[in-house]
Amino acid sequence: MSFVAEFNALPLGTLLERACAASPAAAEGSLGRSHLALADFANLIAPGATALLESMSQRSRALTQQRFGKVIRLFAPLYLSNECINNCRYCGFSRDNPILRVTLTPSEVRRETEALLQEGFRNILLVAGEHPKFVSASYLAECVRAAHEVMPSCSLEVGPMPVDEYRPLVEAGADGLVVYQETYDRRVYDDMHTSGPKKNFDWRLETPERAYAAGFRRLGIGALYGLADWRSEAICVAAQAQYLLRVCWKAQVTISLPRLRPCAGEFQPLTHMTDRDMVQLVCAFRLMFPDIGLVLSTREPARLRDGLMPLGITLMSAGSHTEPGGYTGAGNENLHHTRKGRIVELEPDELAKAGPAARATEQFNIADSRSASEVAGQIRRIGYEPVWKDWDQALAS
Numbered sequence: 001m002s003f004v005a006e007f008n009a010l011p012l013g014t015l016l017e018r019a020c021a022a023s024p025a026a027a028e029g030s031l032g033r034s035h036l037a038l039a040d041f042a043n044l045i046a047p048g049a050t051a052l053l054e055s056m057s058q059r060s061r062a063l064t065q066q067r068f069g070k071v072i073r074l075f076a077p078l079y080l081s082n083e084c085i086n087n088c089r090y091c092g093f094s095r096d097n098p099i100l101r102v103t104l105t106p107s108e109v110r111r112e113t114e115a116l117l118q119e120g121f122r123n124i125l126l127v128a129g130e131h132p133k134f135v136s137a138s139y140l141a142e143c144v145r146a147a148h149e150v151m152p153s154c155s156l157e158v159g160p161m162p163v164d165e166y167r168p169l170v171e172a173g174a175d176g177l178v179v180y181q182e183t184y185d186r187r188v189y190d191d192m193h194t195s196g197p198k199k200n201f202d203w204r205l206e207t208p209e210r211a212y213a214a215g216f217r218r219l220g221i222g223a224l225y226g227l228a229d230w231r232s233e234a235i236c237v238a239a240q241a242q243y244l245l246r247v248c249w250k251a252q253v254t255i256s257l258p259r260l261r262p263c264a265g266e267f268q269p270l271t272h273m274t275d276r277d278m279v280q281l282v283c284a285f286r287l288m289f290p291d292i293g294l295v296l297s298t299r300e301p302a303r304l305r306d307g308l309m310p311l312g313i314t315l316m317s318a319g320s321h322t323e324p325g326g327y328t329g330a331g332n333e334n335l336h337h338t339r340k341g342r343i344v345e346l347e348p349d350e351l352a353k354a355g356p357a358a359r360a361t362e363q364f365n366i367a368d369s370r371s372a373s374e375v376a377g378q379i380r381r382i383g384y385e386p387v388w389k390d391w392d393q394a395l396a397s
């Protein structure tokens with residue numbers, strides 16, 4: 001049975017009722033269990049569980065140290081292209097946003113990868129918008145090959161594809177695939193994705209399974225918090241993680257916790273998730289899934305990231321740029337607009353206004369602008385070790 005079938009049968013209403021109304025005693029009962037069910041997870045994210053946040057944090061911290069050691073693994077996103085055929089109301093790369101666009105050539109991708117290698121990274125995430133003309137499967141395979149020649153571990157965050165298009169990417173050296181469902185609320189999903197292939201909710205929901213079938217051995221999932229009620233989203237993420245751990249058992253599963261950030265288009269979050277909610281959610285995920293990697297990006301401010309480091313987070317991006325060419329300026333001479341799938345050159349006055357330092361438009365503003373070495377220094381200061389290389393590959397070899 002695919003996750004879509006399980007998702008459709010999920011008693012979300014009942015679980016959400018718990019997540020909104022469970023008593024501190026119910027949460028305490030769940031906290032005492034060694035194996036948690038979805039109902040326990042719902043109890044732990046309830047407002048009533050905030051009374052137990054200190055105990056949850058201590059348990060989460062101890063569990064993370066026991067399973068992962070005192071280490072935080074670092075990675076960087078490398079944006080290949082900000083072309084996109086979809087209109088997603090919350091994203092700066094949306095098709096109809098009149099932004100500065102570019103698609104890096106494989107040699108430019110190599111240049112960006114080498115810059116990240118110089119900074120110390122041994123693990124990167126190649127990110128691209130979804131556009132069959134500019135970001136084809138063969139283009140992605142070339143980019144993976146170019147990056148993987150020098151970078152030991154490369155994962156992808158790109159538009160969902162069929163299994164047979166994923167296989168060449170695995171053969172080219174990509175070992176992980178990240179796909180956020182964005183929101184698990186079908187009504188909100190439909191409203192947010194106004195045009196383009198991304199409107200297909202089920203196709204996206206089944207992406208991790210197709211990626212696994214193609215040979216990816218790291219699967220990253222998550223919701224984009226700020227679109228629907230965070231507790232409802234978290235229950236669905238937990239349900240999907242449970243399913244993937246059971247069915248795609250040879251893969252490592254990671255959960256990311258992105259919150260919406262300002263971007264081109266000026267979209268405002270529809271729902272609010274406080275920093276305290278974020279802490280509670282990190283702990284609840286860790287207690288529910290002791291061995292799952294939890295990912296925190298530079299969308300979050302430095303202070304919160306530092307506070308969350310020892311609580312359950314195992315992977316962090318650092319020194320990130322969310323525009324193609326962000327690390328070296330690669331591709332800057334080819335900036336353009338794209339209208340109806342066609343490249344439109346910049347007007348001379350636009351070029352003059354943009355100046356020599358013109359850059360492709362970023363996907364969103366980052367909140368933690370520290371360099372990778374500054375983040376690594378902070379990790380050391382709290383008594384943890386920053387790990388740049390991919391430890392799993394080291395173990396496997």
Ligand code: SF4
Binds near residue numbers: 085087091093130
């Ligand atoms: S969220 Fe992804 S699919 Fe949607 S516009 Fe942005 S890059 Fe494109």
